[in-house]
Amino acid sequence: MNKRRLLSAIATLLIVMNISTITFADQDSSETQEIQENKVKYEQLDNETLELNSEIAELNNEIESINLKLDKNNSEIENTEIEIENINKKIEDAKIQIEEREATMDKRLRSMYKTNVASSMILYLITSDNLFDLFYRVQAMSKIISIDKEIVSEINTTKSELENDAKTVEEKQDNLNNLKLSIENDLNEVNKKKEEQEAVLADLNSKKDEIMSIIEANEVSLLSHSLSIIDSGSSSISDLKDALSTLNYMLPQLNSDYAISLAEQGVTSANTQIEALEAAAVAAAETINKNETTDNSGSTNGNYLATFSMSATAYTGGEYTAMGLKPTRDPNGLSTVSVDSSVIPLGSKVYVEGYGYAIASDTGGAIQGNKIDLYMNSLEDCTNFGRRTVTVYIVAYPNQW
CATH class of the missing domain: 1.20.5 (Single alpha-helices involved in coiled-coils or other helix-helix interfaces)
Incomplete structure (x- = not known):
């Protein structure tokens, strides 16, 4: 996880939080400067928000991966527990068999002890009818002794194998439980990081909402004149x-x-x-002389509030204008132009010769005096336009259209 990004986001939040409450321009600051500052703040917060959303998405992927590991480990623990149950059953079955064999041997030993088997065995041998009978009786006695030895050996081997199996499975279970604790700790740490970043994100979004309220007020103001005509x-x-x-x-x-x-x-x-x-x-069969509606063909009707001869350049890119609007180039509608607000007030509707109707909603450091910057959709369009002198007409001032 990129700690620098997180620290950067937190630092940005602290800077924004230390900035005085955002208000409309007062007597000590121009409206243009206030709008521009809000635009910069919003873009900065928007970038930080995008970065945090990306990091939170990475954390979600990490959480998903850890949960998969945890699910796999839990499945192995369940299988191991089943294996332990099976081994314990085998141990119990083996114990019963061992007890049965031990009981059989115990009975034989007790019987041998009571009948003084050593004397009986000697008597059994010396009473043989012939050498062949003697050999046969020796073999029979050896067979009995061998069987008892095999029983003892099998009992000891079974005990040893079961003890080893039980020990191995218990070690496996301990390892899986330790792994489970480790995975759960990792999951808790990642969830904690996610909660911290979501808290920072929430604060950033809150600041964005404050700035958006100013952008919203600007946009509503631009619409107010048209809405008042419709609502009348x-x-x-x-x-x-x-x-x-x-x-x-x-x-x-x-x-x-x-x-x-x-x-x-x-x-x-x-x-x-x-x-x-x-x-x-x-x-009513009335003849209505329809007034000419907005025409962006390049013609003018002379009903303008002011006329300027300006040096025009072109620009492109950017997400927001100084007023918080989306920059637009629409030859058949309203495009975006950047002006010196002391010459043409922001929010004015203008007609630019050879460009069409536009809203003066942006500013720029190099746009001073009788200069105007026309928004284009591509760098190629900007290059083709170059620099030229145009006539700019003010169709309506803010809140007049």
């Missing part, structure tokens, strides 16, 4: 279509689930109202 209930078809167009263009750039939900609800409401108004107009 007395807007014209032209105004409703303009608001609907704005919401549809904004949706791909939104990050906040709440802002996305508001935009989607606004789209649904606008469509419903437009259908109702158009149906009423047809029923």
Whole structure:
């Protein structure tokens, strides 16, 4: 496990926790700087979160592997216990056989002792009828003695084998139990690491939520004008279509689930109202002069709040703009441009000659004064665009569209 990553994550959390509570820009800091700082913080926390999620996934894999080892060890312990039961049964059966043989030998010895077998054996030999009979009787006596020796030998061998088997199985069981304890300790350690990292992750997500609330407030503010037109209930078809167009263009750039939900609800409401108004107009046989909706073909209608001649460059990449939106290049909708917020306020809707409509939602260190940076979908598009002078029109300021 990479301890440096964990230490890095903890250090990041401590730094973020020591930063004063995130608020909207006050008199001592510009709104642009505040938005940019929140964007950097969120991206940093997001990266740390991704790293921690990756490490937790590795720990989950390790836990799964340890559990498999533990399951295998438990299975071996169960098999060993069954083996011990079988050996104990054999031992018990052997004990019965040994006891029976020992009892038989004991009876024979007692009988031999009572009948003075030594004298009887001598008498048995000397009363032989002939040499052949003597030889036969000696062989019979030797056979009896040999059988008794074999019985004793078998008893001793059986005892020794069973004792060795029992000792071997007990050692195996001890080893398996020790292995089980070792595996369980490893599992506890990994689970502890996982709990620690999940705690750090929870704190990081909490900080992310705080910053996302600011991003969400920015996004809701951008939607407020269009939503107010839709919610008024007395807007014209032209105004409703303009608001609907704005919401549809904004949706791909939104990050906040709440802002996305508001935009989607606004789209649904606008469509419903437009259908109702158009149906009423047809029923009344009225002629409705439809106002021109948003046109990104490159033409202009002269209804602009301000006009600038600017030096334009292009850029690509990045997950969030300074306002927390997703950077977008949509020739048929609203693209993303980076501006000097002291010249063009962040959140303004602009029209860039040869580029189309866009939202001024990003900033950059090199974008000062009458300069503008246009977002492109690829490095090749940026290279092809190069640097050129363009006319930039302000269509609407923040909260006016």
